[in-house]
Amino acid sequence: MLRNKKVQLYTIIVLSMIFWGMSFVWSTIVFRYLEPITTVFFRLILSSAILFGGLKLFGKLEKVKKEHYKMFLISALFNPFLYFLGENFGLKNSSATISAVIIATIPVFSPIAAFFFLKERLSMLNIGGMVISFAGVLVMLVNKDLSLNAAPLGLMCLGFAVVAAIVYSMMLKRLAFHYSAFTVIANQNLIGSFMFLPLFLIFEAHKLSSVTFNASWVSSLLMLAVFASSLAFVFFAIGTREIGVSKTSIFSNLIPAITAIGSYFLLNEAFSVQKGAGILMVICGLTISQLNKKRDIPLPEEVFEG
Secondary structure, three states: OHHHHHHHHHHHHHHHHHHHHHHHHHHHHHOOOOOHHHHHHHHHHHHHHHHHHHHHHOOOOOOOOHHHHHHHHHHHHHHHHHHHHHHHHHHHOOOHHHHHHHHOOHHHHHHHHHHHHOOOOOOHHHHHHHHHHHHHHHHHHEOOOOOEOOOHHHHHHHHHHHHHHHHHHHHHHHHOOOOOHHHHHHHHHHHHHHHHHHHHHHHHHHHHHHOOOOHHHHHHHHHHHHHHHHHHHHHHHHHHHHHOHHHHHHHHHHHHHHHHHHHHHHOOOOOOHHHHHHHHHHHHHHHHHOOOOOOOOOOOOOOOOO
């Protein structure tokens, strides 16, 4: 019976990584029809409705205390608002696989922020993992003639998303002392949707009239909201509760590989030896950076919304 429970636990953790890995593929499909701000706006509305509905259904709805309003607003500013601006525009100007690899380095660079702002110890394994992962990213991004394999604008946006997620992870640690992960994510998604509303109305709402409805982008948007922004968080939270953040976050190493496989079959994205080598280096670096941690550091894919 104990073995079956363990199998079920690891199954749902892997499923959360599959959902997050596929989120880059689903977003790319949606971007063929909708603009980035429109995509994330609808995604956040659907996700917050699902999460609040689930919390209400299971009697787990928590009331946010007035003294925490400011913290929720500031944290929502960094994630989902700034994070999704960077990730979605980065993905729009890059490939799904490269985007996933860069975003997947968040757990590697989080200890740097924790070292400076939370005074948490930075081990040699952390540093070694960072170096290997960064080298893997360079292998994927730089061609033999030293030209970039992705648009500079896309890389800048993705780098911005990484910084926003790391700053957010510092704030998440404080909110986690007061509320469940579901309550935090549900409220931040709702606040984030209101933050995106003015941008949506000003820049992209008028473009909806020319959008052709079809099963491809509608189903991809629904999968982003249901699986990537809702169920993945539920499954990941269960994993962290049972085996801890450090052990669960190691599974995030699967995300770039899942994105690469999904992109190959659904987006016809080429999978070269260079790209495979880069992904392998990033995964190795991620694994090394998370070995023998003295303390758990909250990861944005506790906020990983792909």
